[in-house]
Amino acid sequence: MKQSTPIPVRERARRAMRAELAMLAQDLFAAKGYEQTTIDDLVAAAGISRRTFFRYFTSKEDLVLGKYDAWSQMLVEGLAARPADEPVWESLRRAFDVVVEYFEDVTLAERSLAMEQVIHDNPALSAGELERISRVQGELAELVGARTGRQAATDPRPTVIAGAALACVVAAKDVWITTDRGRPFGTLLDEAMGALKPV
C-alpha cells in the first residue's frame, strides 16, 4: 500500500521547518504586530540563527505570503481541470472553490483570519499580496486565452477576465474580514461575481 515516497527526507525536513517557522512567526505577528516583530525576535524564539532563517524564507514578507505559491498552483490546476465548454466565468468560480474552502475551514479560521487582518493593516504586505495575485492572474489569463483562442500577450481581454474574477475574490475577502462574517465567504463571492459578466 505504502507507495514509495517521492519526497526525499531532506525536503520533508525542510518543509516541516518552514511550516513551523511560519506558524511561530504568525503567532508573534498576531500578538505584537508585524512591524514590531523583528527577525531577531523570531529567530530567538525559534532557536535558530538569523542566517539560517534566511535560508528558509527569502524575506520577512514570505512568512505571511508564502501560501500564495501553493494557492497559485491550485487555482491554475483547478481552472485547467474544468470542462472546456463550460462558460469561463463559471469555471473561474469553481476554481475558486479551494479558496472558499480555505476561508471556511474552521480549524484554520482563527489563524488565517488573523493573518488576513495583518495583511490588510499593512501596506507593504497588501502590496506583496496584490503582486502575488497579479502573478496568478497572469497564469489564469493564459488559460482563459487558450480557451477563447486569444493571446494574452497581445490581447488584453483574457487578462481582463482573469483580473476581474480575482478582483471579485479580493473584494469578497475584504468584506469578509472587515465585517462580522455573518454571511459565508462563498455567498459573498457568488454575489461579487454575479455583479459582472464577460461579454
Place this chain on the structure above:
Amino acid sequence: MKQSTPIPVRERARRAMRAELAMLAQDLFAAKGYEQTTIDDLVAAAGISRRTFFRYFTSKEDLVLGKYDAWSQMLVEGLAARPADEPVWESLRRAFDVVVEYFEDVTLAERSLAMEQVIHDNPALSAGELERISRVQGELAELVGARTGRQAATDPRPTVIAGAALACVVAAKDVWITTDRGRPFGTLLDEAMGALKPV
C-alpha cells in the same frame, strides 16, 4: 487678471524640488537600473544630503510611484464629474481618459514608457503600483456604491465594478508597454473594457 496665487512660495519650491529630483532619479533608473541605483548615487548627483532627500520623498519607491497620488485624485474627480444617469461602466471609461491622455502624450511618452518598463521589471515596484491602484479602487468603489445605493463596506459589488475597470486599465497598459505600441492605448482600453459588462 492674475488671480492671487493660492500656492505659497515654500510649497512651490518644494514641488519644484520634488519634480527635479524625480526627473533626475528616473534618468538614473533608466540608465543603470532601479536596484543598481542607490539613494547615495542620487543625492550625490543632485547635490543634496541623504537626510534632505528623505524629507522630499518618503521612500525610494516614491520617486517612481509618486504620480499615483495625483492620478488618484484626477480619477476620482473625473468619475464624480460624470452625469449620475450615465451607465457606470461608461462613466469609468470616461474617467480614465486622463490616463489615456497621459500615455499618449508625445512629450512624456519616452520617459513614462521607460518608467513603466522599470516598474514592470521590478516586483517590488509592481507591488507598490498595485497597492496604490487598490487605494484608487477603494475611492472609486465609494462613488460607484453611492450611485447604485450600495455600501462598499458591506457589499462587494461596487468594489468589484471599480476593480474590474482598473483591471482593464492595467491589462491594456501591460499589452501597451510590452508590445510595439502599434495600437493606441485608448483603443486597447476600449477593447479591454468591452470584454466585460456590469450586470
Place this chain on the structure above:
DNA sequence: GCATAGTTGGCACTCAGTGCCACATATGGC
C-alpha cells in the same frame, strides 16, 4: 570508519529609512 554533500552559525557588509540635534536661511513685525 571514512569521504562527501548538505546544513548551520557567525561575521562583516550594503542599503533603506528614522530620530535627534546643531546650524543656516527665510519670513514677518517693529
Place this chain on the structure above:
DNA sequence: GCCATATGTGGCACTGAGTGCCAACTATGC
C-alpha cells in the same frame, strides 16, 4: 535694518532587512 521665530538643511548614529563568505558540524552512502 533688526530681531524673534518658523522652516529647511546636513551630519551622525542607529535600527532592521537581506547577502556573501567561510569555518564547523552532521547526515548519508560506501
